[in-house]
Amino acid sequence: MMHTEDAFVRALPAGEWADVTVVNEGGLMGGGRAIQADAIWQREGGVPARLKCLVESTPSAGNTTADLLNRPRLERMQARLSYAAKRAPASLVRLLHVGFLPRFPGLLIAMERVQPLRQVTESLRLSPQQAAQLIRTLSHNGAGWIHFDICPANTGLTSDGRYVFIDPDSYYSIDAGRYQ
Numbered sequence: 001m002m003h004t005e006d007a008f009v010r011a012l013p014a015g016e017w018a019d020v021t022v023v024n025e026g027g028l029m030g031g032g033r034a035i036q037a038d039a040i041w042q043r044e045g046g047v048p049a050r051l052k053c054l055v056e057s058t059p060s061a062g063n064t065t066a067d068l069l070n071r072p073r074l075e076r077m078q079a080r081l082s083y084a085a086k087r088a089p090a091s092l093v094r095l096l097h098v099g100f101l102p103r104f105p106g107l108l109i110a111m112e113r114v115q116p117l118r119q120v121t122e123s124l125r126l127s128p129q130q131a132a133q134l135i136r137t138l139s140h141n142g143a144g145w146i147h148f149d150i151c152p153a154n155t156g157l158t159s160d161g162r163y164v165f166i167d168p169d170s171y172y173s174i175d176a177g178r179y180q
Contacts, residue, residue, distance in 0.1 A: 016097075017039045018039065020039040052111070056074060095111050095168060114166060117157060154166055
């Protein structure tokens, strides 16, 4: 039987991703339910990317896993993140691809690779101007979006110096007072 992470890497579309390295870092959906990898997206001349694949729950899954990773919920997440890729404010990390893999039971969320804020703050002190920029950027909600898991591990700094929310599956559109 093939290991889940190996099956995931083999299921990625040929020619779309290069230099794929699985870098699982635990988190809420660890234990094989979420696979994370660094890769190069071959489009646009090669874009450093973080891949996150949410593995669909199986019939033997526990209640929490079944609730979080059932197919209908993953389909709603795909629709929400596909919409976010086109219309979310600049405070969300750039989404490169959101979709189900044809030969693997999971939802692939590919995003621009960023440096997590927790690493930025460990390596240097933020100047007052950088701290103000961080607060302004991440507190802007005029576009009707909200992130439900704000913490240093879920925010990052892009290569061009912008602060963004990562963990896009915790990012929701607010429409008429309801989360979409």
